Amino acid sequence: MSDLFYQKECSSTNDEISQVLLYPDSNFVGLYTFNQTKGRGQYGNTWISTAEKNLAYTIAVKTDSISLSDFMFNYYTAIAVRQYIAILTENTVKIKWPNDIILANKKVAGILIEKRKYNGENYFLIGTGINILQEKFDKISNAGSIFTQTGKKHDLQTVVKEFHQFLIEKFKNPPSEIEVLDGFNENLFRKDEISVFEIEGVRQNGIIRKADENGKIWIEFENGLQAFYHKEIKLLY
Ligand SMILES: O=C(O)CCCC[C@@H]1SC[C@@H]2NC(=O)N[C@@H]21
Numbered sequence: 001m002s003d004l005f006y007q008k009e010c011s012s013t014n015d016e017i018s019q020v021l022l023y024p025d026s027n028f029v030g031l032y033t034f035n036q037t038k039g040r041g042q043y044g045n046t047w048i049s050t051a052e053k054n055l056a057y058t059i060a061v062k063t064d065s066i067s068l069s070d071f072m073f074n075y076y077t078a079i080a081v082r083q084y085i086a087i088l089t090e091n092t093v094k095i096k097w098p099n100d101i102i103l104a105n106k107k108v109a110g111i112l113i114e115k116r117k118y119n120g121e122n123y124f125l126i127g128t129g130i131n132i133l134q135e136k137f138d139k140i141s142n143a144g145s146i147f148t149q150t151g152k153k154h155d156l157q158t159v160v161k162e163f164h165q166f167l168i169e170k171f172k173n174p175p176s177e178i179e180v181l182d183g184f185n186e187n188l189f190r191k192d193e194i195s196v197f198e199i200e201g202v203r204q205n206g207i208i209r210k211a212d213e214n215g216k217i218w219i220e221f222e223n224g225l226q227a228f229y230h231k232e233i234k235l236l237y
Contacts, residue, residue, distance in 0.1 A: 004032070017125055032055060034056070050134045057127070058126065063115065069213075081101055098211070098215065098230050132145055181212075188211060217233070
């Protein structure tokens with residue numbers, strides 16, 4: 001059964017989705033709110049969102065319905081969210097490795113993928129926060145919303161319904177791993193451009209060349225190519 005549930009207020013859609021995964025055959029079930037009070041980001045960070053301005057959404061997908069490796073599924077999710085926001089905004093949208101969604105140089109969406117077992121079934125919980133109408137952001141943050149970046153105000157209910165259908169379609173029809181990797185690299189933020197990175201507190205210029213099938217990013221420095229895992233390197237932008 002694929003359904004979409006709404007909660008007026010919710011701690012975290014990734015945590016509360018268990019309440020709506022009622023049957024062993026539940027798959028592609030979504031839960032959303034516009035008022036998430038304990039949003040979680042990657043690596044134990046918090047995800048803070050202004051009430052009634054942004055979308056917090058989680059879709060539960062059975063792991064055995066996905067043929068991609070975890071790294072590739074992570075990339076594929078970023079590709080799908082990127083594509084949806086590009087279609088919605090009619091703008092260029094990029095993926096900042098490993099899975100932040102960038103519109104006009106600001107992060108407008110973040111993705112948190114977790115694996116959990118409910119009713120004896122293993123699920124990917126794909127949580128996406130999309131900043132849609134929020135007007136003000138911390139000046140030093142790299143965050144923005146679709147509104148701050150395009151000047152357009154989208155209807156939250158319309159967006160979530162379209163987004164849910166879009167993701168179901170994508171997850172039911174995943175392409176090959178080669179296509180995922182190519183699609184990811186085609187939309188990689190700051191690929192082939194000189195950027196500033198921070199490695200163990202030291203700043204260095206380098207050029208992003210590619211993301212690989214093991215989840216690493218390859219960056220060219222003066223002394224050659226080097227590969228990094230997430231958190232080993234920070235792109236300053
Ligand atoms: O960029 C990140 O660190 C990931 C942020 C993910 C936020 C979304 S909002 C919906 C879902 N529920 C959560 O608590 N987190 C994810």
